[in-house]
Amino acid sequence: MYDWIKKARAMIAKDGWAVLVTVTSAKGSVPRAAGTKMLVGLKTVDGTIGGGALEHMAIQQARLMGKAGKENSKDIDVPLGPKTRQCCGGHVMLHLERLDDARMKERQADPDERKPLFLFGAGHVGRAIIARMEGLPFRITW
Structure with a gap:
């Protein structure tokens, strides 16, 4: 099991934030299954959602979200085909969640x-x- 919480805390301590990228839906031929997670920090990445153009795009989006600090979460719909330069032919939904000290405390306090x-x-x-x-x-x- 991927222990992202401990790793997120370390990234937050270093960078002030981390973005948790989760594959929420995976249909057809895709690099990784639903539930796969990856953490993105300012200069570090931990885990993988399958590599290639999909992962590169997710890292870019996560870093933009992390640096801006304006939104806590967003969903990205990614058809894997010629436009994304990842011709698996499947379809992936990604959920990005920006984490910082306050958000981690909220997550723990949530029922x-x-x-x-x-x-x-x-x-x-x-x-x-x-x-x-x-x-x-x-x-x-x-």
């Missing part, structure tokens, strides 16, 4: 609004399901 998901069985199927659920809005009990 857990995720829907509960109870998973029974600890075998290979359960493990695979849990891996796929990472980053999705569920409070998992396994």
